[in-house]
Amino acid sequence: MSRTLITAAAVLAGALLLAGCGGGGAGQQATGLTGFTRDPVPQVGGVSLPDVGPVGKGKSVPMRAKPGNLLVVYFGFASCPDICPTTLSDVRGALKRLPVEQRTRVEVAMVTVDPKRDTAKVMRSYVGHFFESWRAYRTTDAAALADAEKAFGASHSITPSKSGGYDVVHSAFTYVVDDQGRLLVEWPFAMPRRDISQDLSTILEEDTNT
Amino acid sequence: MTTITRRAITTIAIAATTAGGAATAVAHGDMPASTSPTPSTMAKAGKATKANITVSKAVVRMVPPGSANTAAYMNIRSKGMPDRLLRASVPKSFAMKTELHRSMMVDGQMKMVQQKSIAIPRNGTRVLKMGSFHLMIMGLTGNLVAGKRIRITLTFQKAGRVMVSAPIMEM
Structure with a gap:
């Protein structure tokens, strides 16, 4: 039931995307994928943020996969109790379903939208808990984060909460x-x-x- | 322009997902297949009954070391009259406070909205599940240990206090 709805929504969204962007033409790969695809395919490889995980060790690492591999990217934050861990658990669960030779070709990156609370240590602990092969992107440069989000079509906003802290609202796509x-x-x-x-x-x- | 279009699309997609999920949940008390804990671990989930209220499948989400917050999920069934979950709490030794929350999609973004209460329908089940209604457990005092049980005290408008022992589970 809900699967059908998701599929219907995906089809509808795809149609809207084409209509909205006046796109068409170059209908590359996109064959038989359940997730959303965009036309033209966005280029995010030019985006580079500091990776505080074992790969980057704090240095800037471009958001592209290693040769022949795939990079799964999620924008979220570590103190998010529901949406983020559910998504990361789902990705982990999905990876477990893949044969080893495919699983080892997928790396997962989380980009924190809450660098204030998500210190490098928190990010390493958080992302490392879910995955074997991972990156933890963290920048305190709000403009750099905004540019990265823009490239992906992601977004977030931070608003003060009644309790004196702040609430983080974010897009919840996995790329x-x-x-x-x-x-x-x-x-x-x-x-x-x-x-x-x-x-x-x-x-x-x-x-x-190929 | 692109952003606006994208958001509109996202809203449509998630609205559809949520609508389907919610309808299924209320009718059958199931979690979506993609986010359910495995049946074997589900067997140990917390259960409690008081007056017309039965709480089942109560679990606390395992989160990585150093995490500040986590969530608890469960099914709450009312046999007979509707009721209302007003509050939830866990021992101070486990976390500072617990709030009732609902994750929802607003303008293409996922947002958590604190709830004053959560309605339990007449002769029906309210499912607290991922991406929807849940208990937000805030200010964890230490690292979680999978399998450890946490006492959750739920306060209902009519049924009063119901205690349930929920295991911490990797999901």
Whole structure:
């Protein structure tokens, strides 16, 4: 039931996207993927933020996968109790469904939209808890973060809360980037694990065959 | 322009997802397949009954070391009259405070909105689940240990206080 709705929504969204952007033409890969695809395919490989994980060790790392691999990117924050851990758990669950030779070709990156609370230490602990192969992007440069979000079509906003702290609101898509920095597909919140897994598998197989 | 279009699309997609999920949840008391804990771990989930209220499948989400917050999920069934969940709490030794929250999509962004109360329908089940209604447990005092049970005290308008022992589970 809800699957059908998601699929219907995806189709509708796809149609709207084309209509809204006046796009058409170049209908590249996009074959048989359940997640949303965009036309033209966005290029995010030029985006570079400090990765405080074991790969970057605090140095800037471009948002593209290693050769032949895929990079799954999520914008969120570590003190988010519901949406972010659910999404990361779903991605983890999806990766577990892949055969080892495919699973080891997927790296997961989380970009914090709350660098104030998400220190480098918090980010390492948080992202490292979920994945074996990961990046933890963290910048205190708000403009750099905004540019990165813009490239992906992500967004967030921070507003003061009644309790004296602040609330973080954020877009909740999960993005897949290839080794050329192309944003190939994105999944909305609560995408079933089997569909995430299938999309990754489809892209990895295409990549192997070409 | 692109941003606006994207947001509109996102809203449509999530609205559809949420509508489907909510309808299913109220009718059957199920979590979406993608986010349910596995059946084997589900067996140990917390359960409690008092007056017309039955709480089942109560779990606390395992979060990485150093996390400030977590969430608890459960099914709350009312046999007979509707009721209303007014408050929830956990021992101070576990976390500073607990609030009732609902995750929802607003203008293409996921937002958590604090709830004054959560209605439990007449002869029906309210499902506290991922991406929807949940208990937000804030200010964790230490790192969580999977399998450890947390006593959650729920206060209902009619049924009064209901205690449930919920295991911390990796989801």
